[in-house]
Amino acid sequence: xxxxxxxxxxxxxxxxxxxxxxxxxxxxxxxxxxxxxxxxxxxxxxxxxxxxxxxxxxxxxxxxxxxxxxxxxxxxxxxxxxxxxxxxxxxxxxxxxxxxxxxxxxxxxxxxxxxxxxxxxxxxxxxxxxxxxxxxxxxxxxxxxxxxxxxxxxxxxxxxxxxxxxxxxxxxxxxxxxxxxxxxxxxxxxxxxxxxxxxxxxxxxxxxxxxxxxxxxxxxxxxxxxxxxxxxxxxxxxxxxxxxxxxxxxxxxxxxxxxxxxxxxxxxxxxxxxxxxxxxxxxxxxxxxxxxxxxxxxxxxxxxxxxxxxxxxxxxxxxxxxxxxxxxxxxx
Amino acid sequence: xxxxxxxxxxxxxxxxxxxxxxxxxxxxxxxxxxxxxxxxxxxxxxxxxxxxxxxxxxxxxxxxxxxxxxxxxxxxxxxxxxxxxxxxxxxxxxxxxxxxxxxxxxxxxxxxxxxxxxxxxxxxxxxxxxxxxxxxxxxxxxxxxxxxxxxxxxxxxxxxxxxxxxxxxxxxxxxxxxxxxxxxxxxxxxxxxxxxxxxxxxxxxxxxxxxxxxxxxxxxxxxxxxxxxxxxxxxxxxxxxxxxxxxxxxxxxxxxxxxxxxxxxxxxxxxxxxxxxxxxxxxxxxxxxxxxxxxxxxxxxxxxxxxxxxxxxxxxxxxxxxxxxxxxxxxx
Numbered sequence: 001x002x003x004x005x006x007x008x009x010x011x012x013x014x015x016x017x018x019x020x021x022x023x024x025x026x027x028x029x030x031x032x033x034x035x036x037x038x039x040x041x042x043x044x045x046x047x048x049x050x051x052x053x054x055x056x057x058x059x060x061x062x063x064x065x066x067x068x069x070x071x072x073x074x075x076x077x078x079x080x081x082x083x084x085x086x087x088x089x090x091x092x093x094x095x096x097x098x099x100x101x102x103x104x105x106x107x108x109x110x111x112x113x114x115x116x117x118x119x120x121x122x123x124x125x126x127x128x129x130x131x132x133x134x135x136x137x138x139x140x141x142x143x144x145x146x147x148x149x150x151x152x153x154x155x156x157x158x159x160x161x162x163x164x165x166x167x168x169x170x171x172x173x174x175x176x177x178x179x180x181x182x183x184x185x186x187x188x189x190x191x192x193x194x195x196x197x198x199x200x201x202x203x204x205x206x207x208x209x210x211x212x213x214x215x216x217x218x219x220x221x222x223x224x225x226x227x228x229x230x231x232x233x234x235x236x237x238x239x240x241x242x243x244x245x246x247x248x249x250x251x252x253x254x255x256x257x258x259x260x261x262x263x264x265x266x267x268x269x270x271x272x273x274x275x276x277x278x279x280x281x282x283x284x285x286x287x288x289x290x291x292x293x294x295x296x297x298x299x300x301x302x303x304x305x306x307x308x309x310x311x312x313x314x315x316x317x318x319x320x321x322x323x324x325x326x327x328x329x330x331x332x
Numbered sequence: 333x334x335x336x337x338x339x340x341x342x343x344x345x346x347x348x349x350x351x352x353x354x355x356x357x358x359x360x361x362x363x364x365x366x367x368x369x370x371x372x373x374x375x376x377x378x379x380x381x382x383x384x385x386x387x388x389x390x391x392x393x394x395x396x397x398x399x400x401x402x403x404x405x406x407x408x409x410x411x412x413x414x415x416x417x418x419x420x421x422x423x424x425x426x427x428x429x430x431x432x433x434x435x436x437x438x439x440x441x442x443x444x445x446x447x448x449x450x451x452x453x454x455x456x457x458x459x460x461x462x463x464x465x466x467x468x469x470x471x472x473x474x475x476x477x478x479x480x481x482x483x484x485x486x487x488x489x490x491x492x493x494x495x496x497x498x499x500x501x502x503x504x505x506x507x508x509x510x511x512x513x514x515x516x517x518x519x520x521x522x523x524x525x526x527x528x529x530x531x532x533x534x535x536x537x538x539x540x541x542x543x544x545x546x547x548x549x550x551x552x553x554x555x556x557x558x559x560x561x562x563x564x565x566x567x568x569x570x571x572x573x574x575x576x577x578x579x580x581x582x583x584x585x586x587x588x589x590x591x592x593x594x595x596x597x598x599x600x601x602x603x604x605x606x607x608x609x610x611x612x613x614x615x616x617x618x619x620x621x622x623x624x625x626x627x628x629x630x631x632x633x634x635x636x637x638x639x640x641x642x643x644x645x646x647x648x649x650x651x652x653x654x655x656x657x658x659x660x661x662x663x664x
Contacts, residue, residue, distance in 0.1 A: 093498060101437075105429075130574070142474050144493070144575045151494040155487050161476070162483040166425060242462070243476045 003035025007075035007118075009061065009107075010082030012041035014182060015123070017048075018319075019079060019226050024050030029077060030119065030234035038073055041082065062103040071110035074118075077233050078169075080107070081123045086149035087189050093148060100152030108159055112168040120160060120169040121232045124245060125176055126218060128154040131288040139247060139297045146288055157245040164237075164244055172232050172240065177220040177250035177305070180312060183320035190285045194219070197255070198262055198313055201273035202321055210279035213256040216291040220250045221315040224305040231303055239301055249305040251312065252292035261309040265317075335367025339407035339450075341393065341439075342414030344373035346514060347455070349380075350651075351411060351558050356382030361409060362451065362566035370405055373414065394435040403442035409451045409565050410501075412439070418459060418481035419521050425480060432484035440491055444500040452492060452501040453564045456577065457508055458550060460486040463620040471579060471629045478620055489577040496569075496576055504564050504572065509552040509582035509637070513648035522617045526551070529587070530594055530645055533605035534653055542611035545588040548623040552582045553647040556637040563635055571633055581637040583644065584624035593641040597649075 006023060010016045020039055027034035027050065039045035040057040047054040059066045061082055082099070083089075089096025111118060129137060130146035145151045157173040164171040182195040193210055194217060200207035220228075228248050237244065263271035295303075306312050338355060342348045352371055359366040359382065371377035372389040379386040391398050393414055414431070415421075421428025443450060459482035460475040475486045489505040496503035514527040525542055526549060532539035552560075560580050569576065595603035627635075638644050 097437075105433075140474050142472050143490075144577075145490070146497070146574065148494050148498070151490045154490050158475075158477070158483045158486050158490075162480050165478070166480070242478065245476075 003033040004029055004076040005036040005038065005073065006034055006077045006079070007038045007040065007070065007073055008045075008079045008081065009040050009070070010080070010123075011039035011045035011056075012043045013081060014184065015179065015222060015225055015229075016041065016079070016081045017046065018222050019081070019229055020045070020054075021048045022226050022230065024048035024052055024054070027052045029230060038075060040070060061107065062098045067103065067107040067110035068113075070107065071114040074114055074116040076116075077119045077121070078111070079121050079123070079229055079233075080104070081229075083123070083153075084149070085189065086125075086127060086147050089149040089152065090147055096148045096152055100149065101155050104152075104156050105159055108163050108169065112163065117167065117170055119233055120164075120171040121229055122156055122160045122171065122173040123176055123229070124153045124157050124173040125150065126178070126247070126290050126293070128157065128175060129290050131290075133290055135292060136252075137247075137290055137293045139294060161242075161244050165242065170237055171244055172235065172237060173245040174228050174232055175245065175247040176225055176228065177218045177248055179222055179225050180219040181316035181320070182222070183316070190282050191217075191289075193282070194255075194258070197258060197274050198316065201262060201270045202266060202313075202317065205273065207274050209255065209274050209276045210282040211255065211286050212278070212283070213259065213276075214254055215283075215286055216252060216254045217286070218250040218252055218290055218292060219309070219312060220248065220305040221312045223315045223319065224249075228303055228305075235301060246298050246301065246303070247293050247295050249295045249298045249303050250293065251306050251309060253309050257309055261313055265310060265313050335365040336361055336408040337368040337370065337405065338366055338409045338411070339370045339372065339402065339405055340377075340411045340413065341372050341402070342412070342455075343371035343377035343388075344375045345413060346516065347511065347554060347557055347561075348373065348411070348413045349378065350554050351413070351561055352377070352386075353380045354558050354562065356380035356384055356386070359384045361562065370407060372402060393439065394431045399435065399439040399442035400445075402439065403446040406446050406448040407450050408448075409453070410443070411453050411455070411561055411565075412436070413455045413561075415455070415485075416481070417521065418457075418479050421481040421484065422479055428480045428484060432481065433487050436484075436488050437491055440495050440501060444495065449499065449502055451565055452496075452503040453561055454488055454492045454503065454505040455508055455561070456485045456489050456505040457482065458510070458579070458622050458625070460489065460507060460577075461622050463622075465622055467624060468584075469579075469622055469625045471626060493574075493576050497574065502569055503576055504567065504569060505577040506560050506564055507577065507579040508557055508560065509550045509580055511554055511557050512551040512644060513652070514554070515648070515652035522614050523549075523621075525614070526587075526590070529590060529606050530648065533594060533602045534598060534645075534649065536605075538605050538607055541587065541606050541608045542614040543587065543618050544610070544615070545591065545608075546586055547615075547618055548584060548586045549618070550582040550584055550622055550624060551641070551644060552580065552637040553644045555647045555651065556581075560635055560637075567633060578630050578633065578635070579625050579627050581627045581630045581635050582625065583638050583641060585641050589641055593645055597642060597645050 037054040127150035128143040130144040160171040369386040462476040462478035492503040
């Protein structure tokens, strides 16, 4: 059986790195061995230890010729995880639209020109949705993004859908939940605290909680997130029936639920390292975010995530605790 | 009171021409007199008889510099009706994406650079929706277009929304129903027969009906469509609450309802000029189209359309019957 050539864009980011490690460790994807890994990012990706042939590329997807360079590899499977993250796309309007929209369109055009019709897995986001919402958002709810990042992801989905409909790529867009617990340092994303209030205390450090404990949100672990991507690579896309944007499953819980799980696992002393310091700006932003999804289609398609926040903490402790210095700082 | 400078893109199309005539005849828009009309299209627009100063421009929105030329007029109100229509965008993938997506993005960028924040009214379409549907599509239903044209219109909406959110334009997107009765000759659009089965018999000619009489669809007259655009120009956009894509009201009726209305108005002899000649391809396409919308938001915002198909026929008879030779051939 011939193996697959797999291209990961955004391979230096947290999810990209974990995906590359997963493929390097168990080099099987969509029922075929992984023959070659091509890792691309704007900063140098790290090749995981592996017997799989790995090529690391550094480059800016937004500059002339880069999409064509990537398409020329004629990968069988493309994971497009590269993006200007939400906070940055909001601050730098031109940068966000250039990378997340125009460069993505050019990438699809370059793949079309290469004419090898790869499986194309696009990491979209629940940021395509914007309040007001029903308590539980159905799969057929409209996209009314409240950030440029969300608008760009929604456009990416429409591009993937039309290029797929025309048979130019074999595409699927996964609307990823907020990934929690993110390893690494806190960053400037408004969502940073959802991971910080678990990660910092487990590392013996104080964490700031800027919102009230009754804030509810939608989570999946990095492990589940990588699982979504791997599952999407092998999925029979006829099952999507022409609607290739799928809201991924996740776990809906409140900040209070998060803290209770932390206390149960690590004890009260650790949980008391969370200090409540209300920040009205962050609170206002977070109130416009989804709290829960039905995600029925994803379940029918075999995507699965955690159902208990304690599992999410355990995954962090097993995968990342103690290797925080390796972690990136990107976050949507 | 100073008057408005109004720019119409796509001014040689059927709706653009009727809008220009309306503004020329009653030169008042958004509570202010119309001081100047600038009409633009890829074919030469016709200046309506008017006391309003009118400039006719011919040019291709997709070529370098054209968006900047248009933005340099610093119009107070921009009607963006220009598009590659659905059948053509489906046949010519590059042309559709170039004009309907990339050129629209460049137009918004050029307007942003001109920094005069005009009211920007974008003619979107019910083609942003794709089957399967509920019988009556709610305002919060997702966009899953089944044509490149529909995908491009959905992207246009997302651009208008984000540029508006950032205060770069003062934008609104109107999802127009199928316009009926279109004056002029039949064209190659799959929807052409909806107008043809009324227009041709009223002109003493035979019309082909390619689908069964139980096909149901969503209509508004050209007069109502122009009314939507004019109403949008004067609307308080704060009422949109950050969701500037609005499904316009329309009339849901079957082909049988259309024929019954024609028979009542023009008599059985005229109605018998409709010849049923099933076309499976057209039938299959039309079956994926929306049948009815709730359109509650539009009603709350004061948009109004016909509620009786007989009114739609009467509007055609009053506005267009006998002047068919003046009509264009564009159709979504």
